[in-house]
Amino acid sequence: MFEELLKTFEECRESNWDGYGAQSVREETYHLAHQILAVLPLRTQVPSIGAEPDGQITVEWHRSPKRTLSVSISPEGNLYFAALLESDKTVGTEPFVGDVPKIIADLIDRVTATHEDIGTQTGRGRRWNTS
DSSP: OHHHHHHHHHHHSSTTTTSSOOOOOOHHHHHHHHHHHHTSOTTSOOOEEEEOTTSOEEEEEEEETTEEEEEEEOTTSEEEEEEEETTEEEEEEEEOSSSOOHHHHHHHHHHHOOTTTTTOOOSSSOOOOOO
């Protein structure tokens, strides 16, 4: 995951990296993304990582077309997120202050949960029912 983040940063650190005028990904954004990934719980599914034309880094969890979460990381430390969970849509902005905001952690869990996991979650620091 950290290798993918570094590769994305190196490929997108120059302006116009996409050939369509994209802004460069700033070093501050890379470091914030690294910090965020480092504080994810160990059991968290590995996200895909990319860059956006506005210079933000995007971290995504995708289970199906109707179960997906995208978190965009700004150089100022704002986390812009959008989730689709079947027919429910959730969007918002949270600051990153050293830990993954609870709403985003909960969305990651909900998006990546298997059908067996749904209904057995007990809150943050979850225990999964494997019986």
